[in-house]
């Protein structure tokens with residue numbers, strides 16, 4: 001059964017509310033249900049082309065040099081009534097000195113069997129600033145196999161922040177790969193917050209290439225694995241340029257039994273002035289944190305929930 | 314007033330057989346500020362953890378801890394907290410993604426009258442700047458300790474065990490903290506304060522000296538401070554390195 005257009009958007013909005021995103025239909029710039037464009041409004045300062053394809057869409061978005069977008073841009077890429085094979089290709093080009101903050105929402109409705117790929121490329125010009133928030137809603141009843149790839153190229157002095165959040169319901173079989181090339185004096189910060197529940201298999205891979213002098217990279221991941229989940233983090237930093245710095249910080253927290261966790265940091269330096277560091281932890285929630293909260297009268301379970309919610313925030 | 318906390322012949326031996334507490338007897342009276350002095354390694358934190366049921370120290374090897382008339386040996390930390398007994402750790406934990414406001418609200422769960430902003434002001438932190446900050450690594454050691462103290466004020470327990478809450482806080486504000494302890498006492502929280510600072514000890518109603526796993530004396534704080542300075546700081550058992558230093562200087 002096909003739903004009418006409006007109800008799918010409303011359903012998407014409802015999913016967003018469930019993951020704590022308080023948004024209204026009028027705030028959305030774009031809504032696509034697999035390859036059916038349900039809503040698209042022209043945005044000041046942004047040129048955007050979208051072509052529906054057999055399995056999804058191709059989108060190309062350009063922000064001209066010097067243009068500062070002073071409102072958050074909200075784009076929904078949903079699977080509300082379509083499962084099956086799904087491929088989205090997106091390219092974002094941000095000109096010199098431009099600024100933008102974009103929210104992309106991946107919304108997967110109930111009962112889907114889905115094989116989805118999101119392939120995103122971001123090109124950030126000199127001294128431009130881009131913030132990208134990728135927030136997911138995966139319905140618990142969906143059977144999901146998701147691959148999300150993000151390639152970012154930062155020109156001199158550019159700033160890029162990316163947050164990937166899959167913290168509600170279930171992740172499914174989810175693999176995300178970030179690849180960043182960070183130019184001179186540019187800064188890339190990528191954060192992943194994931195919750196893996198029973199039967200989920202999550203892989204987070206971050207690759208930072210510091211190709212410009214004084215490039216900075218930070219990869220920070222927080223993965224909570226509940227009963228019967230599998231999670232893996234791979235963090236790679238390549239210090240190729242003089243005085244480049246990168247820090248990889250990944251904490252994988254177990255809450256439950258039959259959990260399999262892996263954490264693989266790789267640091268490769270080809271320049272003697274580059275500095276690469278990593279911080280990795282796998283295990284239960286820190287006892288000291290629990291006790292500090294239990295001393296306020298919280299039970300161990302309540303304290304655990306507070307710590308987990310804080311980490312995934 | 315009667316004792317709110319009674320510690321009777323408390324012994325604690327580690328799994329490896331090391332005796333840390335060797336029969337501690339201590340009364341903390343309701344409504345007092347009681348300071349616990351003692352050299353490094355005397356067993357102060359061990360005693361504090363046993364009283365609160367923290368750090369895996371729920372059950373002593375021997376002896377009894379009586380709080381508010383009930384034996385609390387073996388009770389978990391959060392149950393003791395619900396009874397009105399709490400502890401501020403020597404190193405309170407930090408939390409990603411939890412704001413100061415949320416942290417204080419959690420602390421005030423069972424005290425609906427708590428004024429969170431006022432508690433922050435009392436510890437010298439401006440709510441405008443601190444309420445929305447995270448209780449994470451971005452706070453300095455002193456700020457974190459002040460927030461812990463504010464959280465105890467929000468909780469308003471019957472008894473708070475403060476393990477070196479003053480360490481890491483600037484020297485100039487020590488008097489301020491002494492006054493804060495008095496306010497907390499006057500508002501109904503009895504305090505057992507572990508400290509190394511004389512001017513904190515000076516504001517106490519009573520003090521006890523813990524040495525080598527035993528309380529050697531309880532009484533007037535000035536007297537206890539003198540004893541601590543005269544005997545403990547030059548004691549070869551507890552402070553061999555310091556004694557050596559003193560001897561070298563004297564020679």
Ligand SMILES: Nc1ncnc2c1ncn2[C@@H]1O[C@H](COP(=O)(O)OP(=O)(O)OP(=O)(O)O)[C@@H](O)[C@H]1O
Pocket residue numbers: 327331333351352353354355356357358359360
């Ligand atoms: N689990 C343990 N195993 C072995 N020794 C321990 C253990 N816990 C504590 N100790 C030892 O017990 C003694 C008392 O430690 P405690 O931390 O209670 O001292 P303290 O009086 O609080 O010292 P400080 O002033 O340095 O905080 C120390 O010598 C310490 O090394």
Ligand SMILES: [Mg+2]
Pocket residue numbers: 357358359403476
């Ligand atoms: Mg101690």
